[in-house]
Amino acid sequence: MKRIFTVAGMSCAACSARVEKAVRGVPGVEDCAVSLLTNEMSVEGPADDAAVVAAVEAAGYGAAPAGPVGATPRGDGEGDARSGSNRAETRALCIRLASSLALLGVLMYATMGHMMLGWPLPAWFTQPEPNHVAMGLAQLLLSGAVLALNGRFFFFPLAPRLCVLCAPPFAFFAFSSWAPRGQPPCTLKG
Secondary structure (H helix, E strand, C coil), X not given: CEEEEEEECCCCHHHHHHHHHHHHCCCCCCEEEEECCCCEEEEECCCCHHHHHHHHXXXXXXXXXXXXXXXXXXXXXXXXXXXXXXXXHHHHHHHHHHHHHHHHHHHHHHHHHHHHCCCCCCHHHHCCCCCHHHXXXXXXXXXXXHHHHHXXXXXXHHHHHHHHHCCHHHHHHHHCCCCCCCCCHHHCCC
8 A cells, every 4th residue: 555654854855865765665655755855755555554653754864654645634734733833844944035035136246346347336345446355354254154044954963972972182273262171162052
């Protein structure tokens, strides 16, 4: 029997491949297909739903049975809560995207618009002569704002792993300015 599961927490093709590999290892699963676009997974075989959900959760993601293929949605409100969560996540992603694109537009105008299209720059970039320091600071601040908006989803999850992998002598010099006294820097938890 073919069943559909909703999967939460996937953000790239590697995530969907990791989920698919974990579910294929469950006894009784004959076939598994994961869709990153819809955050759904179809599973064929007599495997228990709880075992499939446990395998997905062991891989670091969330899962819930959506029902067999062709089933009508239940009226107990569970599907409504999931779709409300997906709507909230989609809205947050859209806000991040719009904010990033707005900052990118300003960044591209300041750094390339005046060279390629001949658009005028603000006076503090050009008076009394081209002010390269102001241009560099504007680029740094705008790109830093984009990283601040999106960095916690891409860069910050790697920080604890990098801290564990670093060699202690290197870590001592890299983190000595903020590490507490008497505690090895590689044991810091962020």
